[in-house]
Amino acid sequence: MAATLKDLDFFQLDELLSPEDRMTRDAVRQFVQREVMPGIEGHFANATFPREIIPKIAELGILGANLKGYGCAGMNNVAYGLIMQELEAADSGLRSFASVQGALAMYAIYAWGSEEQKNRYLPGMAQGKLIGCFGLTEPDHGSDPGGMETRARKDGQGWILNGTKRWITNGSIADLAIVWAKIDQGITGFIVEKGAPGFTTRDIHGKFSMRASITSELMFDDVRLDASAQLPTARGLKAPLACLTQARYGIAWGAIGAARSCYHCALDYVKSRKQFSRPLAGYQLVQQKLVNMLTEITKAQMVCLRLGQLKDAGTMRPEHVSFAKRNNVQAALEIARTARDMLGANGIVIEYPVIRHMLNLETVNTYEGTYDVHTLILGRDITGASAFD
């Protein structure tokens, strides 16, 4: 039977949410419980993404939920974060799908696209009829995207694109790829549609993490693009990095969902599992683990709520997001590892959600800036000295 998604609100933070935000969160939780939870173990086991739920997710206004106009729901950022939390309570792969679609691909067009591009793509993407992916990472450039080797050269009015992007979520199911490339003036972005001659994708197999998510390589071999494919105001590395800020914001919230699911699973388990004639829940060491989990989840919730308020007020800095992504994902990963331990042998089987979350969170800790990269971003912020130079 699928695990039940439950709330965790030790500090009555619900009282700080608006009734609308709570309603949005509860509606998404019910949807995820009904439509996603029954099949998610199977998708993870078979390494398939539940594509059938895309139209339903779109119907709830989840895709690009915090963008305004162009058919997007225009929700505030706290509501958006709560949605990410509920998606990731089911599986990080589901939240990844929504993050890449809304915070990376749609946001890139929203922030750096022309009116024509926005009208052409955003409504269909909000409806889930067009799927997007975001190609920044390359085989030889992950943490240092500024070193990218993908290049576009001028060809008459248009461009010729060459290069390879790797580890791209939604890559082979995407109708359009946002591709970051170097031109003579520096880094810029292009919208490359599926089927463009010379554009091919290849899925990455053998992943033991994010199995219910498609991850691909994108290859561009003399791909001819019209001038209109370029994102006109995307200039320099800050253009893709601004998109990452949006996605990292959602990840910071999402990780709480995965941690919460692991906590509830471990709590239920130790209440019913007896060893030495008593429930495990009565042993001091076990209680300490549960209390540490509760504490870290509650702290992460508080960080996110404040982060959302800052984002809504327009005063959030990328470093605030680095703080939240680094802290919350690391905490969630530790919680998942502890929960796995508390379930004993049952902690390694797919019937319990814990091993799935634990394996997924290894990816979440790595993508969108590793734990160490965010340490260095924050170190630079507080000392003024960059470890990257």
Ligand code: TGC
């Ligand atoms: P740096 O000098 O730091 O920055 C260059 C310019 O960008 C500005 N900037 C930002 N702007 C907006 N948001 C941010 N987060 C920004 N960070 C920096 C900065 O002010 C500067 O502007 P300007 O006007 O002076 O030019 O560049 P650097 O080369 O030193 O950067 C180093 C570093 C480590 C910060 C950066 O490259 C980095 O973040 N690396 C990690 C790479 C990463 O996160 N990749 C993610 C790929 S996408 C992905 O993983 C999707 S996963 C799927 C899912 O989300 O579910």
Ligand code: FAD
């Ligand atoms: P590297 O950069 O090679 O890092 C390896 C190790 O070195 C890490 O521990 C890192 O912290 C450390 N390190 C790096 N630099 C430093 C330094 N200066 N000082 C100290 N330590 C350092 N990318 C996209 O563009 N789009 C996507 O949709 C996308 N989806 C992904 C989905 C999955 C499942 C995965 C696993 C990755 C995805 N990525 C995507 C790529 C992801 O963003 C990169 O994996 C990530 O940025 C790290 O890059 P890397 O794997 O090349 O590791």
